[in-house]
Amino acid sequence: MKTLETLGRIGESPEGMQRLAFTPADVEGRKYVTTLMTRAGLEVRVDPAGNIIGRVEGKEPGLSAIALGSHTDTVPSGGKYDGALGVLGAIECVQSLRDQSITTRRPIEVLDFTNEEGTRFRRWLYGSRAMAGVLESDDLTAVDDEGVTIGRRLEDVGGDISRIQEARRQKGDLCAYLELHIEQGPVLHQAGIPIGVVTAITGRIALEVSIIGFANHAGTTPMTNRRDALLTASRIIQAVNSIATHEEICRVGTVGMAKVSPNAENVIPGRVDLSVEFRDVELDRLHEAVHRLNGICQQLVLDKDFEIKVSELGVTKSAPMSPRLREIIEKASLGLGLNTTSLPSGAGHDAQSMAEITDVGMIFVPSVDGISHSPKEYSDPEACANGANVLLNSLLAIDGEGD
Ligand SMILES: [Zn+2]
Numbered sequence: 001m002k003t004l005e006t007l008g009r010i011g012e013s014p015e016g017m018q019r020l021a022f023t024p025a026d027v028e029g030r031k032y033v034t035t036l037m038t039r040a041g042l043e044v045r046v047d048p049a050g051n052i053i054g055r056v057e058g059k060e061p062g063l064s065a066i067a068l069g070s071h072t073d074t075v076p077s078g079g080k081y082d083g084a085l086g087v088l089g090a091i092e093c094v095q096s097l098r099d100q101s102i103t104t105r106r107p108i109e110v111l112d113f114t115n116e117e118g119t120r121f122r123r124w125l126y127g128s129r130a131m132a133g134v135l136e137s138d139d140l141t142a143v144d145d146e147g148v149t150i151g152r153r154l155e156d157v158g159g160d161i162s163r164i165q166e167a168r169r170q171k172g173d174l175c176a177y178l179e180l181h182i183e184q185g186p187v188l189h190q191a192g193i194p195i196g197v198v199t200a201i202t203g204r205i206a207l208e209v210s211i212i213g214f215a216n217h218a219g220t221t222p223m224t225n226r227r228d229a230l231l232t233a234s235r236i237i238q239a240v241n242s243i244a245t246h247e248e249i250c251r252v253g254t255v256g257m258a259k260v261s262p263n264a265e266n267v268i269p270g271r272v273d274l275s276v277e278f279r280d281v282e283l284d285r286l287h288e289a290v291h292r293l294n295g296i297c298q299q300l301v302l303d304k305d306f307e308i309k310v311s312e313l314g315v316t317k318s319a320p321m322s323p324r325l326r327e328i329i330e331k332a333s334l335g336l337g338l339n340t341t342s343l344p345s346g347a348g349h350d351a352q353s354m355a356e357i358t359d360v361g362m363i364f365v366p367s368v369d370g371i372s373h374s375p376k377e378y379s380d381p382e383a384c385a386n387g388a389n390v391l392l393n394s395l396l397a398i399d400g401e402g403d
Pocket of ligand 1: 071082083116181349
């Protein structure tokens with residue numbers, strides 16, 4: 001709890017945490033993480049994707065490592081627990097083993113991934129995707145809102161874009177990846193269950209919808225002659241909601257961003273760009289949601305003289321958790337007298353990238369009132385300690401398995 005509080009003061013503001021990736025606060029937070037890792041006896045290095053990797057060797061040579069991790073960057077006005085709990089909980093596990101002079105058979109790695117939230121470049125899970133070798137060409141050339149390239153930003157955290165391929169880990173390099181995380185939803189808190197065993201991480205499809213109408217004088221243009229892009233955008237926003245809520249094609253659908261041009265009070269909006277995302281654990285349902293949205297847009301174009309462009313920005317496949325690790329987490333929890341329930345994760349996590357190269361398991365602890373990505377985000381000390389204990393006992397169980 002002390003380390004969570006200390007990290008929670010780095011980048012803190014009255015509106016919440018502002019430890020966005022690559023900012024001075026992020027750099028300072030990473031320095032603190034490095035100090036804790038070193039104190040816990042981990043050998044620390046930073047890979048070309050800026051990921052902080054702490055490693056302690058095991059007593060049997062030639063065995064692959066067990067990795068534990070998460071991220072320490074935050075969204076704007078975020079909370080103190082999202083990501084931080086997983087990294088600091090992992091370090092606490094290694095520190096506890098050291099305090100009790102326990103050496104595991106396998107090496108242990110603690111991973112703090114770069115730019116998980118992707119707030120700045122809209123390129124999330126950056127470090128973990130680099131480690132899994134699934135970065136796309138656009139990821140290497142991205143430019144942020146201030147016109148600064150990702151390569152330049154990576155330098156600020158000790159990365160090197162020209163060698164980013166070297167951040168890639170091979171299958172078999174790690175024998176498992178475990179991530180402790182707050183649930184960020186209401187299920188565990190409402191049910192009064194201390195531990196959630198994640199079944200799968202939901203998939204996500206991100207789109208940009210541009211509505212091009214005609215900007216004209218708000219006083220002189222009769223209502224019948226208008227090509228109001230914002231009015232049409234409002235119908236699309238309704239449709240996105242309805243696709244998930246009433247038609248139940250996918251689990252959730254959200255329009256989170258709207259750019260209105262020219263965005264002036266006396267001008268009929270001529271163009272609106274919307275961000276749209278759909279999430280579900282089934283990829284087919286995501287494609288169906290997009291298909292439905294395209295149909296609705298075509299209808300709107302026919303009704304009025306508009307141009308509507310729907311562009312797909314990216315698909316993140318859903319990632320199933322390893323049945324073997326789910327069982328281990330379940331047993332470790334019950335062994336500690338903690339009840340569990342199985343649930344999917346609606347939010348994305350570094351674990352989904354890591355699923356490309358190793359078996360992954362995720363442990364959830366309750367978020368009070370299901371609030372996250374907010375300064376009100378809170379998990380009580382007992383919940384955090386329970387999660388870290390389950391993480392430690394799962395780690396030891398994996399270490400005790402046959403090869
Ligand atoms: Zn997170």
